[in-house]
Amino acid sequence: AQSVTQLGSHVSVSEGALVLLRCNYSSSVPPYLFWYVQYPNQGLQLLLKYTSAATLVKGINGFEAEFKKSETSFHLTKPSAHMSDAAEYFCAVKNLAAGNKLTFGGGTRVLVKP
Amino acid sequence: EAGVAQSPRYKIIEKRQSVAFWCNPISGHATLYWYQQILGQGPKLLIQFQNNGVVDDSQLPKDRFSAERLKGVDSTLKIQPAKLEDSAVYLCASSLRTSGHSNTGELFFGEGSRLTVL
Numbered sequence A: 001a002q003s004v005t006q007l008g009s010h011v012s013v014s015e016g017a018l019v020l021l022r023c024n025y026s027s028s029v030p031p032y033l034f035w036y037v038q039y040p041n042q043g044l045q046l047l048l049k050y051t052s053a054a055t056l057v058k059g060i061n062g063f064e065a066e067f068k069k070s071e072t073s074f075h076l077t078k079p080s081a082h083m084s085d086a087a088e089y090f091c092a093v094k095n096l097a098a099g100n101k102l103t104f105g106g107g108t109r110v111l112v113k114p
Numbered sequence B: 001e002a003g004v005a006q007s008p009r010y011k012i013i014e015k016r017q018s019v020a021f022w023c024n025p026i027s028g029h030a031t032l033y034w035y036q037q038i039l040g041q042g043p044k045l046l047i048q049f050q051n052n053g054v055v056d057d058s059q060l061p062k063d064r065f066s067a068e069r070l071k072g073v074d075s076t077l078k079i080q081p082a083k084l085e086d087s088a089v090y091l092c093a094s095s096l097r098t099s100g101h102s103n104t105g106e107l108f109f110g111e112g113s114r115l116t117v118l
Helices: none
Strands: A002-007 A010-014 A019-027 A032-038 A044-050 A056-058 A064-068 A073-078 A087-094 A108-113 B005-007 B010-013 B019-024 B031-037 B044-050 B053-056 B065-068 B075-079 B088-095 B113-117
Touching (some): A010 A019, A019 A032, A019 A087, A032 A064, A032 A073, A044 A056, A044 A073, A073 A087, B005 B088, B019 B088, B019 B113, B031 B075, B044 B065, B075 B088
Parallel strands (some): B010 B113
Antiparallel strands (some): A019 A073, A032 A087, A056 A064, A064 A073, A087 A108, B005 B019, B031 B088, B065 B075, B088 B113
């Protein structure tokens, strides 16, 4: 079985401030983890993924995430928010035991204040 | 490279009517997915195809939803009859393949078809 919990359905940050989006997962076997971003009226776009190599993963648009097995977490960060980062962000997990099915969290909507 | 194409982008119907959504995946992608995204929630997998075979349809409400991928390329998702709770965005995605532990294949998503049931 696998599941994803994203803490906080809405996050508001000031432009230039740190963005921190929290994701905790549950997986019976070593997981693959993903962060996707969804802009209004668009599909989902992959930001980054963890595939059992380096635990600190760098993605597009200055985002990065760190896999922490002991905490079952995969939090997403960006040092300095930009107005264009306003979107909804989804954490997702997949593993072989679940047939490689991609399971999404509920999402976190990010608002960037000028 | 062309992305995942979906149509229509928007559809408004009354309850008990039927609707169909079409998806054309990225060329060469063997795996195709249909997700349902209800407002304020994350996408939920409805059905997954590998070529023209169904891999997972455990969360597809089979009394009213059906999907096919007859030639292993494009796919159609149908709802008949629609209920109010079917109002959602239906996302199609594709990936190169899904089998094998080493596959960490990225899913590429279309822009979605937004359904409103009145």
